Amino acid sequence: MSLSPSSLLILLLSITAVSYLIGLAIDLLELSSTRTELPPEVTAFYDPEKYAQSVRYHREHGRFSLWTGALGFVASFLMLLTGGFGWLDHQLRYWVTGDLPLALAFFGVLALASDLLGTPFQWYSTFVIEARYGFNKTTARTFWLDKFKGYALGALIGGAMMAAMWWLIAWAGDQFWIWFGLVAAGVMLVLQLVYTSWLLPLFNKLTPLADGPLKTAIEAFATRAQFPVQHILVMDGSRRSSKANAFFSGFGRSKKIVLYDTLIEKHTTDELVAILAHEVGHYKKRHIVSGYILSVVQVFFMLFILAQMLHSETLSLALGAGEVAMHVNLIAFAILISPLSGVLGIWMNALSRRHEFEADAWARHHFSGAALASALKRLSVESLSELYPHPAYVWLHYSHPPLLARLQALEEG
Template identity: 30%
Template sequence: MEVFSAVLAFAWLIYVWETYLSSRQHKIYKIVKDIPKELTSVIDSGTFEKSRLYALDKSNYGFWNGLYSQIELTLILCLGGLPFLWDLSGKVLGKLGCDPGNEIVHSLMFSFLGNIFSLITDLPWKLYYTFVIEENHGFNKMTLGFFLTDMMKKTAVSEAISMPLMALIIYIVKVGGDYFFVYAWLIVFIISMVLLHVYPEYIAPLFDKYTPLPEGDLKQKIENLAKSLDYPLQKLYVVEGSKRSSHSNAYMYGFRKNKRIVLFDTLLEDYSPVTREDKEEDFKKEDISQSEDGDATGESKKKIGCNTEEVVAVLGHELGHWYYSHMVKNLVIMQFNIFFMFFMFGKLMNMHVLFSGFGFPNFQPILIRLYVVFSFLFSPFNEVMSFLMNVLSRRFEFQADEFAVNLGKKQYLKTALLKLFKDNLSFPVADWLYSTRHYSHPPLLERLRGMDDVKAKRE
């Protein structure tokens, strides 16, 4: 019980720390009502206020959702939720004619029932976030039917991937001997590599429509940029993200000489499927009213997204990540981390005192031991790793910005970032301690200043 109490106390300590950090950022949202001087010429007061209110709503949501999650976890652990669910999964297997004594099958049922429980308890929060917060701020594009169907598809795909992997890991721990952690890591590594190729090619299209980028100036300029850098671009896609949300993004994927670039339709100013018409109409109406009030010009917001040169600049930044092998470096770090965690699990898994306080004094299933070690005992390590990875990620972002600047894209990248911040209603001011812990990307003002400090080589 001493171990259990210590684990629970540390979980609450982390929660209190995270709540303190969030309160610092929440205070920023409340008191900062003036546009930073660097942005006064590019962000109007109406947009700044909208981004502030959007941030406040998300911050309030995060507080209550975090409190609920922490209380729920505490009650589950203190009231014996884990052994109860293990016993229940055994009874379900018995009614289905399966053998509850088969630990792997029993573990799969335990995980499935646990995931269903989480799905149900999380559903009201997800509905509120999507259909109240995102809806009120003009981002949600999903109907309730689409939302529920999409959620069920994601759950089915997740279970189809995680269940076989879980069964393999449990089997390897049972029969792998002293070096099981090597085999477990190899399995995770191989499956990760397979998913890096399979997911964007075969799984992602189950949820969104991917179409080749139409011929035109944008496609030509992207191909020319890729060719100038010897980037082995094979295909250019546009994904119809606008059927879900007005938020925008772009990413690259692929192995070696088989690279792809995917652009969200919401990123492209001149790419306007039906699902975006309402959003653009909102912007046009807003422009008219703001022009009459003298707060903004009618032309400033007629379209969302970025123009051709700005999209190319954004991809210049993304190509910087490829040039400096940031994705490969992150992958290597992640694999070393997984290997280390499996190794440490091997050292801890037979210390029965660690798991008895969680309601398993006698038989201690491997899945329960994995859950306790990875979710709780490793939590201090995970906190440190998360912080260090954010520090590294911000460094990578500055490097990618510098790469784009050296391509002569500084002004276009700046305007693209500003447009994306405006379109996504991102708040440009951050508390230093909160951003240090949570931001994987530097705050907007830091990125703009960082680009100004770079002496472009090709401008």
């Protein structure tokens, strides 16, 4: 890289500011575009009072997010401007020796500091805003327990990934990115496989679905759709939030379907099967496999670029460090890559929205479009989802198409 540290710092600051301003502009468009009249497709499900409440929820949540976004931006901008990352590196060198312990301490401190900064906001969002609209079922105890479990898990997974990376860099030199990509691909595969067996039970209680009409209907559908299911589980999602959800995980024959108890409570058997049919549609259309392959390609690509930046002295100096430090360069890499990862994210969201339409179409063809439409309306009412999101906001943020677009596609076929 031929840039001087000071021009590189200007580039880093500009990227941070421009991407914040683009996000802010789109947020403001979204906040100002909310329409309040109720579309005829959903009048049977939404009562006007509830919809008005939904609009208020979105406005309040949106305005609150403006503050957390601004705080995050100011914090990272100031850290860059004042050489805070280099300063932290310098301080830690008095206490910690060795490349890996230094890197672990560096990211440990940064993660802890940014989480502490964000905690009052998470608290307010959960216990004030969500509670006001009846979403929150979390107690203070669960809030803190989740946080500490999250810390432990983050330290374990983050620490292991970083140790693996540092070890691979020492062992494989400039070729480390190939090896690290292979390790990451393996870890992602294992996580996908053990997510419901190992990770979910840490945070939630999973019990097998009891015999009854629902189980019979799901099994009949699974047989007809030639979808091998090993277990159907119910998750006590109601302990945290009344927002409903369903998914399955695992590959091959070890697939498990997980339904939130809140989902079962609120939907008819046909609607529940239709929701599962949508999920099975993702599987049949190979969205899960192609999503995995895309993520792996993305990881390799990012690692290749990282390998070109990791030992750059200019990057470390630009962030205020006195000498080359790989962990400081990781921060610079994250910022420099963000325009590219932003574009990739927009593309992945567009792909994901297309996949949602395909899964809906599959469910319509193999089960029932009407049952899925009514399930989607009910889900949308329960989560108070936005009926008229601004197109720019959908383009940037939505991994799922807005409700009205999905209903229209289900009707037209």
